[in-house]
Amino acid sequence: MATATTAVAAQPGDPGSSVSSSLGGQYEKLLATVGSLQGDLQRTVGVCQSLGSQNDKLKSNYEAVRTELIHLREKHNTTRKQLLEAVESRVDADQRTETLVHKWKVQLEGRTRELEALQAKLVPQDLDMLRAKVQEELQVPHQRRVSLLEAEVERHRQMFCKARRDHERCKAEYEQYTIDQGREMEALHQQHKAESHVLKMRVQDLEASFADADRDEEGRLLRRQLEEAEAVKSQLHAEMAAVRSEREAAELERHKLVLAHQSESAATHVRVSTLEADKKALQRRCAEAEDATDRRRRQADDARDRLQDALEEVSKLKETCAGKDRVALEARAEARHAAERLALEWGREKAELKAANEGLVKRIALAERRSREASEQAANRFRAAQQVEERVRSKTGKEVSTLRESLSRLEAEVERLRLEGERVGSSAQQDIQKMRGESERAKSEASRVLREKEALRERVAALQSAADRSEEAAEGAVRDRDEARAAEAAAVQRAQRERECLAEVEGENEGLRERLRMAEEELAGLVAEADQAREAHVSALKEIRRAAGAERDSHVARVRYELETLRRRARRSVRKERKRSRAYKAQAIEAHQRGQRTRQVLQSRASALALAAAGGGGGGAPVAPFTRGGLGEPAGGRGGERRIGRTPMDCTSSTFGAVFDGLPSDAVKTMEALELSQALQRVRSSRRRRKEEGGGGGRREGRRPCNNHDNAQRPSGSSGREGEPVRGKGGLGEEGGKDQGCLEEVKLNTFGKGEHPTHL
Known part of the structure; x- marks a missing residue:
């Protein structure tokens, strides 16, 4: 019994354990x-x-x-x-x-x-x-x-x-x-x-x-x-x-005890089995x-x-x-x-x-x-x-x-x-x-x-x-x-006799509960740590996005600043080029005016020389000689000096033929030498002025008028340095190989292609 x-x-302890285990697995x-x-x-x-x-x-x-x-x-x-x-x-x-x-x-x-x-x-x-x-x-x-x-x-x-x-x-x-x-x-x-x-x-x-x-x-x-x-x-x-x-x-003890204690013993055994089941359940929970x-x-x-x-x-x-x-x-x-x-x-x-x-x-x-x-x-x-x-x-x-x-x-x-x-x-x-x-x-x-x-x-x-x-x-x-x-x-x-056993079982239960509480606290700490890690991850993502946005904004601002800088530089360069073009235009106009004045003087002197040559030099009016100050000017006068510009002359071949046919060959050579000398002096002065304006060093591309003939017409004994005199054509002083090219360009600009005085 x-x-x-x-x-x-x-028997009642088995379903509870299975239910708790199934619930834990589902959870x-x-x-x-x-x-x-x-x-x-x-x-x-x-x-x-x-x-x-x-x-x-x-x-x-x-x-x-x-x-x-x-x-x-x-x-x-x-x-x-x-x-x-x-x-x-x-x-x-x-x-x-x-x-x-x-x-x-x-x-x-x-x-x-x-x-x-x-x-x-x-x-x-x-x-x-x-x-x-x-x-x-x-x-x-x-x-x-x-x-x-x-x-x-x-x-x-x-x-x-x-x-x-x-x-x-x-x-x-x-x-x-x-x-x-x-x-x-x-x-x-x-x-x-x-x-x-x-x-x-x-x-x-x-x-x-x-x-x-x-x-x-x-x-x-x-x-x-x-x-x-x-x-x-x-x-x-x-x-x-x-x-x-x-x-x-x-x-054995029950056989020894009185029948009255049988019910109490059975109840005690039932209690003990229940406590053992609780103990096992607590152990399983732990x-x-x-x-x-x-x-x-x-x-x-x-x-x-x-x-x-x-x-x-x-x-x-x-x-x-x-x-x-x-x-x-x-x-x-x-x-x-x-x-x-x-x-x-x-x-x-x-x-x-x-x-x-x-x-x-x-x-x-x-x-x-x-x-x-x-x-x-x-x-x-x-x-x-x-x-x-x-x-x-x-x-x-x-x-x-x-x-x-x-x-x-x-x-x-x-x-x-x-x-x-x-x-x-x-x-x-x-x-x-x-x-x-x-x-x-x-x-x-x-x-x-x-x-x-x-x-x-x-x-x-x-x-x-x-x-x-x-x-x-x-x-x-x-x-x-x-x-x-x-x-x-x-x-x-x-049942007073079973109280000590019950106290021991309760003590074990308390220990198990303490272990369970510690486990729950540790579980709560792990959950909190996981939450903190998730929050840290979210904050790190936000920080990364914020940094990426700031970096993109800074990059855009830097690109805009560079674009503005390039625009300003372009505007400055355009203004400089416009100033240069205006200056060159003024120089061209001035050279054109000088050429017109020189052409007028040359025509007047040529007509005077033609008249003098036609009259034989006996009964005509005296003709002013060609001097260093200009064509047809007196030797002592420096005021109103006229220079021959680089603008081509617009007179026809028939007029020049009539002028130079009546002149002696020495006068023609002297006129040519004087024109070339004056043109070379103007080229030197303009080059020196550009050199002083450019700070003594930088040669600007497209600003030198005579650079196309530097290498082709440089004398073999010339060092190519500016200011070193050598002997060129007709006994005139020139500046190395550069002045030779400048002389050729001056001739072309002064008389035009095919209109050199010696050919006329």
């Missing part, structure tokens, strides 16, 4: 699931943020390309409007010309009828003589006008060929630019796809690794639970053996708490590892972002340079078109003036004037038709360029639409991940509710246990 009672008392699974879901959520948020940043960059690139395209379209529209206005003005000018020609034709017909009437009245021989005379008078100016028109046509043909070459070069550069832009956009698209694929593969690998880790963790938990069950089983066997021995002793502590410690270590991996990934992402920022800045700078080049080329083309249009307008005005002159001359002459008028009109019509054809070709070329620009814009729009579709797919993927996250949250909530229900069941079991303890206390009061 005692044995049955003991077995019945031992651990829930914690693992929550941790994995948090990791997946963080990774998903990181991927979404990276995709958002890439989408923002693509949007900014799209806006930049769109603004540039709009700007180019506006420029194209303005240029097209200007071209249409020029065409309209040309059409108006043609209409006015046609009306004038018709008017002149009517007048010419009237004059022709009058001339025919006069011809009928005049004698035929006189009419033929008059016709020959008129033809002879009109032929020379007509031939001159024809030659001028042919020269102008050739010049305009060369200008048109040059404009066509520039247009083809601009078209080739534009096509290459569009190809480069397409390749760059394709490369960016492929890079974006590759990065997205790498991130997706990494997410899949991480999910697989986390799934394997979860399975390994569950296997370890099951093995540990099996080992714990085996230990509990062995302990239960030992305790059962002890209980059997105690039961036998109790039976073991589970230790296991939970170990798991928390491992989770904390895993969290630290994940935090370290996340920090490394953030650093890599930061480097990637910096690289992409650099690439974007380089692309933007290249796009800006390309836009500037296109703007410069477009401005140059516009200026050339404007110059061509102005040339056409001038040619039309010239044609109108010439046709008016021809009509006025034809009104005073006979039928030959009508023939000349017809020939001039036919040539002018052909020229106008050729110009119209060239203008139509230019319009067709401009229209083709516009179509190419629209096609490039449409291809850019298609690429942008593709990028938008990819961004939309990425957004849909992110929304799908968010929906899965919400479903997982609902599952976690359901599991949490199940855990709450299990906790309520555990609390009910605890209440039942408390009631059993109350009954046990009543039984202990009735």
